[in-house]
Amino acid sequence: MKKCLIYAGNENAKEAVDLIEAVDHLYGQVNTRIYGFGDPKVLKSLEGYFDVLIRDEGSELQKNDMKFDIINITNCLEELYQAYDFDSILIPANYVGRMVAPRLSIRLETGLVADVTAIESDGENIELIRPAYSGKLMAAIRNRGRGPLMMSVRQNVFQWEKLRVEKSQWKKFPFKNIEASEVTLLWTEGQEAMEDIRESEILIAGGGGTARYFDELEDLAEALQGRVAASRKIIDQEIAPRSIQVGQSGKTISPKLYIAIGISGAIQHIEGLKNLDHLIAVNKKRHAPICSIADLVVEGDGKEFIEKLLRRIHRKDQEK
Amino acid sequence: MKIICLVKFIPDVENIQFDKKKNVLMRENAKLTVNPDDETALAAALKVKELAPDTSVEIVTMGPKGVTRKFQDLLRRDVDKGILISDALYVGSDTYATSRILGAYLKTQQADCIFTGTHSLDGDTSHVPAQIAEILGIPQMNNVITLDMDQLLQGKALLQVNSEGDTLHFQMNLPGIISFEKSREYKMPYIRYEDFQRDVSDKIKIFSNEDLQLKEEEVGLTGSLTEVSRTFMKEVSKKDSITVKNDDEGIERVYQFLKEKGYL
Amino acid sequence: MKTKDLLRELENMLTKDQINTDEEDLYDASADRYKKYAKVRRVLDVPKPQAIVYPNTAEEVSKLLKFCNENKINVIPRSGKTATEGGLENWKEETIVIDAKNLNKTIKIDEYNMQATVQAGVVLGELEEELRKRGYTTGHSPQSKPVAKMGGLVATRSIGQLSTLYGGIEDMVVGLECVFPDGHISRIKNVSRRAGGPDIRHIVIGNEGALCYITEVTVKLFKYFPENNEFHGFLVKDMDTGIKVLREVMVNGYRPSVARCYSEEDAKQHFYHFYKDHCVVIFMAEGNKEIAEATGKGIEMAAEKFKEGIVEKVDSGLLEEWFENLNWSQQDIDDEYEGMLENDSHTGFTTEVSGDWETIIKIYHNVMKRIKEEYHRVEDLTLLGGHSSHSYINGTNMYFVYNYEIHCAPEDEMRVYHHPMQRIIVEETLKLGGSMCHHHGIGKFRNEWTKEEHGSAYYMLEKLKESFDPNNIMNFGTIYPQEEGEKYQK
Incomplete structure (x- = not known):
């Protein structure tokens, strides 16, 4: 039987639950006992997914704001390991996790693999797959340390929805190794509205051809939860501000999805697109250069495209 | 105040070529550059020095002696000292072993503050700064966007950090490790034309294992607790672009595409 | 004072x-x-x-x-x-x-005698627009057309994209008026041709403002037949093949308006959507129907002769699309400024030279080799290429283009990046007897080589000054x- 610890550190319970799929890939048919530890508010939402849920006995942790106390979180995880001798420890690769995991690996003298995106395992030989060189290369890594298998995993890489036990076992643990905190959170500035198109993963960009209906791009952007960008010709006509110009002399962007409407694709514009995952080009001219680098080309009028696509998207929502 | 800045030289990730036959990255001819996050860290350190000229800024890098030329370029910007940690024994070190080596050097120094980048473009694990902090027994924070320099000179580290879109403000005890993320806030000063060839070799010291005295089994491939069993290129599906029209069939195709790829 | x-x-x-x-x-x-x-x-x-x-x-x-x-x-x-x-x-x-x-009047458009007279401050693009309404063109189409004015175009011996058919400005100027430092106003009258002593227009055309001030110009008119434009394009194995194809078309007497050959990297900028890592050769045949068709046939025959070097033909629809978007506008210039402020890179520096058919390809290879071996900032280059864009029966030009990331103080940019490149290109060109300045003029930054460029003939330039x-x-x-x-x- 394999014992795993999953750290449920921040408010996102789903992040922790999803890691169960990773455990599943690690050990397959072998029986596993999954332990969860972390933010008390989160633990409640893990009921039914985890075998064991651990809370601190003396409520020491609640006294300090544990959320960003990297060293104390590491201390607790180390104590848990010493008590339970886990085969593997999985940590979500969020801001805190990325600082906790490496420290813990030094403590436990074991190998750590960051940002695992896939797992290949036959139960005994386990390879953790992760990207390197800005995603250009994939590496398969093995642990050589004598300690537990350790990995950090980003959100949405794995998914898990099935409940595993009727009732999780709750345990109280007397953490002894809590130190005075070396870091204090002073204040938080909330999520700023993504002013910068460089931050957006989905961009709907309008070119010279969209001048007469440029406003409608916002509707499509909203439906896809993206932002609107523009090529130089639109900026020149003062239909949109320079801050959303994409191109060699505007901003360089790396969105996941780029929908280019009425954009011919001159090199000056294309130079602003680096590493995008998917490109849809909507253009009346099939010879426009941008069509050669698009995944999907829609030959036709941009205004018609937006209206028809929005109708299709909303129709689906209504069907729900 | 003494600031030590850790700097990593990485191959040019944007343009690196992959040898499909041997299944390896062709690193030999790839040009080396300073990891962008680390450059920001050094720029920040130099800014502190600008405010308080008696600040000493030292850069430390680990790598083959071939990085010397680029290393000298960094030193030409008013950096006081450059330490190159290099030894054949260290080749093949994973982040664990690397952290041990750098930690061993840093233990012998009395830095008030250590500046690093948060992640590197090649490995991108962000392990080393946190692991070194663990070895030295000091606090560390990632993704620092700005640092209050006046406060720093008075011994307080007030950090502004980017945590997945939110901006958080922390105070951290010193000595500690401040790990920057690449930002326009701190830019490296230019080397002027007259300075391009200035001899800075007297600022460089090379440290080998003779100086650091680590055991063979603690470093290099032997000392690494992870090993790369194999590498491969990500399956890039050929861009066979599909062309559709603005009719029902075409729009449906677009809709399905968006759904398949997870945008809806 | x-x-x-x-x-x-x-x-x-x-x-x-x-x-x-x-x-x-x-x-x-x-x-x-x-x-x-x-x-x-x-x-x-x-x-x-x-x-x-x-x-x-x-x-x-x-x-x-x-x-x-x-x-x-x-x-x-x-x-x-x-x-x-x-x-x-x-x-x-x-x-x-x-x-x-303020010298911006269009003085006369003489359709019968096929001449247009304008003052030096008239924008070429505006003159062109007016002429096209009437079915004519000056045939002069530099990339700066929408912004450049006639005085400067004559003073710099400028050339346009369609020069292979229409010639450079020197072929288009009929008469002109200019003023000399002592105040003397010279008016050279409009005649179709004369042998009245040496051709004094050539003291003015290309003087780059170093001898006189041009106030008025008369240029020839040509009939405009855009409906007959034919585009032909090919992907070729290397620059040598490309230049040979250009030469074949020219020596057989054809005059396409556009005749170009781009090296791979240069081709990538313009034709990323179809260049497929090859050199690109482009022609445009223009003029009245019979001539355009014959020219098109001549181009096809030239391509046929060198077919082992030709990888594939390019769809003319793609070329037409490209050609329509070629010229600068004032907005392009303004936008470029904004872009340079935001990003630390320099788009498009050039050094353009000329030579005969045999020499030009040698110059190209020598320059490329020397830059890759000697240029101390070769790592910062994001583009290095060249293209031939103006051909004659006895040779052609080579337009070297280079972009780079700027990793130095702005004040040092020229001496770190452009000057060493320019030096290599000029030296290699002069070594083989080519000209270091095909159409941009010497300006101030190639004056170090003016004497070498002209050799013993510099004496004549000196005396003029x-x-x-x-x-x-x-x-x-x-x-x-x-x-x-x-x-x-x-």
């Missing part, structure tokens, strides 16, 4: 609204597109002119030049401001810029090397 006194003197000759002393305009007037990056970053190292003046007539120009000549004030003749080689850059503390803005501008007031530093100006060049 002190600025205060200068302005007073100018006010005696012109009205107040013809004199501009706005600080921003003077800063802008101190350099041209050659130092565009330094200008945008506000680190120009050259002095500002004292004033910009806008004469209304050739007589006013005459008064101004006479005055400047007597008082040793440097004069920078200016019209469209699209200069790229430092021709408009100011190297003297005492300088005025004489701008042709001595006769017409003995006080050296005309555009100090342009064409003729000046020791005093060296500090701005290094």
Whole structure:
């Protein structure tokens, strides 16, 4: 039987639950006992997914704001390991996790693999797959340390929805190794509205051809939860501000999805697109250069495209 | 105040070529550059020095002696000292072993503050700064966007950090490790034309294992607790672009595409 | 002369609204597109002119030049401001810029005699537009067409994209009017041809403002048949094949309006959507129907002859699309400035040379080799390529293009990046007997090689300068090397 610890550190319970799929890939048919530890508010939402849920006995942790106390979180995880001798420890690769995991690996003298995106395992030989060189290369890594298998995993890489036990076992643990905190959170500035198109993963960009209906791009952007960008010709006509110009002399962007409407694709514009995952080009001219680098080309009028696509998207929502 | 800045030289990730036959990255001819996050860290350190000229800024890098030329370029910007940690024994070190080596050097120094980048473009694990902090027994924070320099000179580290879109403000005890993320806030000063060839070799010291005295089994491939069993290129599906029209069939195709790829 | 006194003197000759002393305009007037990056970053190292003046007539120009000549004030003749080689850059503390803005009348469009007469301040693009309405064209189509003005186009011996058919500006000019430093106004009349002594138009065409000030120009007209345009394009294995195909078309007597051959990297910029890592050869056949068709056939035959070197034919729809988007606009220029401010990179520096068929390809290979081996910043280059774009029966040009990331202070950009590149290109070209400046003019930044370029014939250029501008007031530093100006060049 394999014992795993999953750290449920921040408010996102789903992040922790999803890691169960990773455990599943690690050990397959072998029986596993999954332990969860972390933010008390989160633990409640893990009921039914985890075998064991651990809370601190003396409520020491609640006294300090544990959320960003990297060293104390590491201390607790180390104590848990010493008590339970886990085969593997999985940590979500969020801001805190990325600082906790490496420290813990030094403590436990074991190998750590960051940002695992896939797992290949036959139960005994386990390879953790992760990207390197800005995603250009994939590496398969093995642990050589004598300690537990350790990995950090980003959100949405794995998914898990099935409940595993009727009732999780709750345990109280007397953490002894809590130190005075070396870091204090002073204040938080909330999520700023993504002013910068460089931050957006989905961009709907309008070119010279969209001048007469440029406003409608916002509707499509909203439906896809993206932002609107523009090529130089639109900026020149003062239909949109320079801050959303994409191109060699505007901003360089790396969105996941780029929908280019009425954009011919001159090199000056294309130079602003680096590493995008998917490109849809909507253009009346099939010879426009941008069509050669698009995944999907829609030959036709941009205004018609937006209206028809929005109708299709909303129709689906209504069907729900 | 003494600031030590850790700097990593990485191959040019944007343009690196992959040898499909041997299944390896062709690193030999790839040009080396300073990891962008680390450059920001050094720029920040130099800014502190600008405010308080008696600040000493030292850069430390680990790598083959071939990085010397680029290393000298960094030193030409008013950096006081450059330490190159290099030894054949260290080749093949994973982040664990690397952290041990750098930690061993840093233990012998009395830095008030250590500046690093948060992640590197090649490995991108962000392990080393946190692991070194663990070895030295000091606090560390990632993704620092700005640092209050006046406060720093008075011994307080007030950090502004980017945590997945939110901006958080922390105070951290010193000595500690401040790990920057690449930002326009701190830019490296230019080397002027007259300075391009200035001899800075007297600022460089090379440290080998003779100086650091680590055991063979603690470093290099032997000392690494992870090993790369194999590498491969990500399956890039050929861009066979599909062309559709603005009719029902075409729009449906677009809709399905968006759904398949997870945008809806 | 002190600025205060200068302005007073100018006010005696012109009205107040013809004199501009706005600080921003003077800063802008101190350099041209050659130092565009330094200008945008506000680190120009050259002095500002004292004033910009806008004469209304050739007589006013005459008064101004006479005055400047007597008082040793440097004069920078200016019209469209699209200069790229430092021709408009100011190297003297005492300088005025004489701008042709008010010399903007179209004097006569003579359809029967196929001539158009315009003043120096007329925008070529506007003249073209007017002519096209009537079914004519000047045939002159430089990329700067929407912005450049006739005076500068003649002064720099400019050339356009369609030159292989229509020729360069020197083939288009009929007569002109210009003013010399002593105030003398020369009017060269419009005749179709004459043997009245040496062709004195050529003292003016290409003088780059170093000998006289052009006030009026008459150019030829051609009939315009855009409906007959034919595009032909090929992907070829290498530049050698491309140049051979160009030569084959030319020596057999065909005159396509566009005849170009791009190296791979250069092709990528323009044709990323179809170049497939190859060199690209492009032709456009233009003119009346029979000629355009015959030219098209001639092109196909040339391609057939070199078919082992040809990878595939290019869809003409793609070429037509590209050609439509080729020219600059004022917006392109403004946008470029903004872009340079935001990002630390330089798009598009060029050095263009010419040679005969045999030599040009050698120059190309020598330059590429030498840059890759010797150029100390080769790592920062994001583009290095070349293209031939103007062909003749006996040779062609080579336009080297290079982009780079700027990793140095803005003040050092030119000496770190462009100058060493330019030096390599000029040296290799002159070594093999080519010309170091096909159509951009010598400006100020190739004047170090003017003597080598002309050899024993430099004597003739020198004498012209001595006769017409003995006080050296005309555009100090342009064409003729000046020791005093060296500090701005290094």
